[in-house]
Amino acid sequence: MKNARTDIWDMVITPYRGWFEFDFRGIWQYRDLLKLYIRRNIITQYKQTVLGPLWVIIPPLLTTFVFTIIFGSIADIPTDGIPKPLFYMAGIITWNYFSTALTSTSNSLAGNAGIYGKVYFPRIIIPLATLISGLVRYFMQLILFMSLVGYFIIKYPDSVSLQYDLLWILPVLIATMGVQGLGFGLLLSAITSKYRDIRFLISFGVSLAMYASPVIFPLSIVPEKYKWIILANPMSAIIETFRLMVFGVGQISIYNILYSITCTVILFFLGYLIFNHTEKDFIDNV
Numbered sequence: 001m002k003n004a005r006t007d008i009w010d011m012v013i014t015p016y017r018g019w020f021e022f023d024f025r026g027i028w029q030y031r032d033l034l035k036l037y038i039r040r041n042i043i044t045q046y047k048q049t050v051l052g053p054l055w056v057i058i059p060p061l062l063t064t065f066v067f068t069i070i071f072g073s074i075a076d077i078p079t080d081g082i083p084k085p086l087f088y089m090a091g092i093i094t095w096n097y098f099s100t101a102l103t104s105t106s107n108s109l110a111g112n113a114g115i116y117g118k119v120y121f122p123r124i125i126i127p128l129a130t131l132i133s134g135l136v137r138y139f140m141q142l143i144l145f146m147s148l149v150g151y152f153i154i155k156y157p158d159s160v161s162l163q164y165d166l167l168w169i170l171p172v173l174i175a176t177m178g179v180q181g182l183g184f185g186l187l188l189s190a191i192t193s194k195y196r197d198i199r200f201l202i203s204f205g206v207s208l209a210m211y212a213s214p215v216i217f218p219l220s221i222v223p224e225k226y227k228w229i230i231l232a233n234p235m236s237a238i239i240e241t242f243r244l245m246v247f248g249v250g251q252i253s254i255y256n257i258l259y260s261i262t263c264t265v266i267l268f269f270l271g272y273l274i275f276n277h278t279e280k281d282f283i284d285n286v
Helices: 024-029 031-046 052-056 056-073 085-105 108-117 125-155 164-192 195-210 226-232 234-247 252-279
Strands: none
Touching: 024 164, 024 226, 031 056, 031 125, 052 056, 052 125, 052 234, 056 085, 056 125, 085 125, 085 164, 085 195, 085 234, 164 195, 164 234, 164 252, 234 252
16 A cells, blocks of 8 residues: 655645734745835835925925914914924824824725735735835934924024933834824724725824824813813824923823823734734635
């Protein structure tokens, strides 16, 4: 009787994984694909454009200019003594990173159904690539912001007091708002894969939520009885802490920061849990 044939495979694709199993090994095996998606998101987005990567910094510049005119000059909203262009740009670049991570990730399943049906790779690769490429754009905008801060320090020395001893908080803030956007985006991605109408509400909802966060106003002018509504948005503590870190001005407590971090952890675990469950049979339901 002949021995049974034993095949040795380079890779075995299994149909089942636990409800929460972060595929670190798969991500490492497909790290070249991750790099490719990051490169695509950063470079090809501005390919064949006249200004190229300058489009990363043009929107926050124009938005800052418009906010300064409308909310700073016409509406005359206080900015806690912070120069108005710096006040608005600090909120804009912080909110942009979060909102980009959320909106781009929220379409990662439905928007890539074609490639998911043709080749196997860990589905979390595309959301991670979106998050990392967004981080690169955020750093470019952060350099623009710090350049503007440097200009005000040189031109108007008494208008800005940079808090060098608080700069260590920056990595914590970046990680918190990035993971928060990723977790929320993964949750919405799983929902929009079944209910496509939801994706039309996401951009509108994100834009609306910006006005319920201290992007265009400081927390100090919010009446005490309504302050809890603003602080219920986990991004509010991050934006206010960012301004406190740079300018030494802001009304925020350690409890607000812990609340934001707690919401971030819950959103990520919940989002990844549902995303991980949905992506298993997503292609069968397209």
